[in-house]
């Protein structure tokens with residue numbers, strides 16, 4: 386077997402990946418195409434795993450190691466697949482760093498709408514590959530990237546420097562840190578949040594853009610007057626959740642079923658919009674109750690047995706059992722009356738023609754956090770046309786997520802894969 390890996394082979398794989406992204410309508414700017422053709426992804430992922438479908442843990446994943454000569458051709462080919470390359474798992478088996486799926490990266494970089502001379506902050510350095518693409522497009526002096534994990538920033542900095550992209554790499558909590566290089570024209574977050582941290586808005590230049598994964602959506606928020614940012618959701622994503630220095634992301638999917646399975650403190654009947662859209666419902670749930678998780682149980686034929694929603698921070702949960710020909714039965718426990726929060730929002734969503742995530746937008750001011758449908762003027766509180774019971778958030782302030790447990794669903798590679806596959810499908814007709 387020939388185990389030689391050459392620069393030409395790597396260049397061919399990059400060309401193929403760029404072609405794939407272009408065919409999906411994700412590389413319309415020639416400058417971005419040149420970046421994808423030039424930046425060597427394999428150098429940023431010397432060893433990685435690709436998750437098995439539906440099995441997020443490291444045991445079921447396929448592993449690729451470029452340090453083993455016999456493995457190198459297989460590793461090189463895999464490094465240029467349109468897949469998330471997982472580069473770090475926590476001891477509990479939860480994936481905590483990766484090189485994001487290229488289609489999702491290209492979509493986000495397109496949304497970022499960069500122009501020559503723009504200064505960009507990336508939250509979530511990971512392998513450094515996205516920072517290198519940004520550096521190729523804008524020049525390394527214009528790129529700052531931050532990651533909470535010092536082992537990652539050290540490794541990324543070395544590869545970035547060696548590969549000729551000496552961007553500024555910082556270590557710390559990107560939700561808090563006011564980088565000394567602010568203000569930025571663009572901020573891109575490659576870890577997921579349910580709320581936009583105030584520091585991001587404060588570090589953004591007037592007219593600047595934030596592109597981030599909020600709840601289950603991707604949003605592009607432009608800074609308008611003062612500290613106001615506003616913009617539309619454009620696709621779905623399920624990034625690893627932003628977490629703090631000492632906090633280990635955990636998986637709570639199994640716990641949701643355990644916690645929500647018991648006898649509840651309160652029981653009552655409620656009307657449920659027919660055939661609830663689970664993606665939209667879980668998108669709304671995480672916006673309403675940060676770091677909460679909504680799941681559902683179904684029979685083999687797909688019929689829903691119940692919806693289960695757990696908010697770990699308040700240890701509140703609800704289990705809702707749809708019943709044919711009558712109202713659903715609600716079982717609810719805890720200080721947060723979860724169903725009372727989402728019930729009117731789901732009714733508004735139903736009345737508004739059941740919009741998908743892309744039809745929502747966010748407007749954030751220091752006082753209000755408003756989710757709207759259609760156009761931002763709808764969201765001016767207390768405009769009558771507000772869908773979703775417009776947030777000022779029912780539960781808490783804007784910037785207190787640092788103390789919360791991780792949002793488990795999107796810490797999981799399976800979730801990421803599921804979300805990015807959905808995104809790919811969406812891109813197929815969004816960018817013909």
Ligand SMILES: C[S@@+](CC[C@H](N)C(=O)[O-])C[C@H]1O[C@@H](n2cnc3c(N)ncnc32)[C@H](O)[C@@H]1O
Pocket residue numbers: 481482483484485508509510511512513514515516531532533534537557558559560575576624625626627628629
């Ligand atoms: C999907 S990876 C980022 C991928 C990266 N952009 C790349 O090109 O390889 C998510 C990253 O977010 C980082 N992260 C999580 N919480 C963070 C925080 N509070 N501040 C900065 N980075 C954080 C993780 O350590 C992880 O490396």
